[in-house]
Amino acid sequence: MFLARALEVTRRYGDKLALDQVSFDVAAGELVGLLGPNGAGKSTLVNLLTGIRRPTSGRVELFGGDPRVPAHRRELGVTPQETGLPASLRVGEVVDFVSAHYDNPLPRAELLDRFGLTDLVRRQTGGLSGGEKRRVAVALAFVGRPRMVFLDEPTTGLDVQARRLLWDGIRAFSAEGGTVVLTSHYLEEIEALARRVVVIGGGRVLADDTVGAVRGLVAVRRVSLTVREPLPELAGVSDIERDGDRLHLLTGDADQLVRDLVAYGTAFEDLEVRPTSLEEAFLALTRESAAA
Numbered sequence: 001m002f003l004a005r006a007l008e009v010t011r012r013y014g015d016k017l018a019l020d021q022v023s024f025d026v027a028a029g030e031l032v033g034l035l036g037p038n039g040a041g042k043s044t045l046v047n048l049l050t051g052i053r054r055p056t057s058g059r060v061e062l063f064g065g066d067p068r069v070p071a072h073r074r075e076l077g078v079t080p081q082e083t084g085l086p087a088s089l090r091v092g093e094v095v096d097f098v099s100a101h102y103d104n105p106l107p108r109a110e111l112l113d114r115f116g117l118t119d120l121v122r123r124q125t126g127g128l129s130g131g132e133k134r135r136v137a138v139a140l141a142f143v144g145r146p147r148m149v150f151l152d153e154p155t156t157g158l159d160v161q162a163r164r165l166l167w168d169g170i171r172a173f174s175a176e177g178g179t180v181v182l183t184s185h186y187l188e189e190i191e192a193l194a195r196r197v198v199v200i201g202g203g204r205v206l207a208d209d210t211v212g213a214v215r216g217l218v219a220v221r222r223v224s225l226t227v228r229e230p231l232p233e234l235a236g237v238s239d240i241e242r243d244g245d246r247l248h249l250l251t252g253d254a255d256q257l258v259r260d261l262v263a264y265g266t267a268f269e270d271l272e273v274r275p276t277s278l279e280e281a282f283l284a285l286t287r288e289s290a291a292a
């Protein structure tokens with residue numbers, strides 16, 4: 001059973017095409033990571049699926065109905081990318097305020113304990129650090145015992161220890177059968193939590209697979225070298241950038257590329273191999289999908 005679905009969804013903001021015919025579904029009990037660089041369309045997809053915005057065309061479903069109808073959002077928890085907490089209220093009061101909207105909320109102490117927030121219960125939210133505020137904002141998504149949560153970049157600005165605490169809270173929810181969709185810029189973060197990752201770039205779904213398979217796709221190396229002659233035809237090169245005599249080749253298998261260069265007798269200098277950033281890997285993936 002799908003708890004959330006997008007069917008050929010397009011969303012424009014004026015001239016800007018933020019999502020381009022995206023189809024995506026989440027089954028009950030799944031923990032799915034949406035991975036993509038800035039501006040890829042992740043938040044837009046989350047906002048459509050949670051009823052905050054409407055698609056320009058295509059269809060979205062939440063618990064089998066229209067996400068804009070409040071009844072379909074009753075079993076949903078959301079942490080948007082930015083949350084404003086009322087500065088003069090204490091953490092415990094904010095939790096109580098949100099709890100009051102639900103028939104059967106989690107007891108306050110249990111929620112705070114799950115997310116390592118017990119020590120903050122009497123602190124005014126205006127005096128919390130950025131990371132502490134973020135942890136409170138994420139915990140609030142779980143107050144109403146949701147069946148599904150959408151967490152938009154839940155660990156932004158958190159240090160390693162706070163991130164682990166949050167991951168533990170998310171894992172516990174998932175282990176009890178809860179469904180989770182989270183967005184991130186980092187494959188490592190999704191890897192720590194999810195098996196399935198959906199890569200979004202330029203408003204399109206570029207890959208929907210296991211973390212292992214996607215790691216293979218984005219594990220691109222940049223091979224830089226200076227050559228003063230035309231390059232032979234090289235297999236496995238997804239992109240070439242030129243900077244005078246200096247060439248930068250993007251490839252999934254740098255070892256094979258260097259072996260091929262040697263086998264062809266190419267006279268190269270200053271060979272350098274380094275991992276690409278996820279950003280560069282996305283660009284290569286986006287170009288591949290555009291060429292397909």
Ligand SMILES: Nc1ncnc2c1ncn2[C@@H]1O[C@H](COP(=O)(O)OP(=O)(O)OP(=O)(O)O)[C@@H](O)[C@H]1O
Pocket residue numbers: 013016017018036037038039040041042043044045081
């Ligand atoms: N309200 C809006 N008005 C105009 N353009 C928008 C609006 N919201 C998003 N966009 C544009 O749509 C595109 C997708 O944005 P979106 O926020 O969905 O990306 P994202 O993947 O969540 O990015 P980030 O990782 O930076 O949060 C971007 O080019 C963004 O500038």
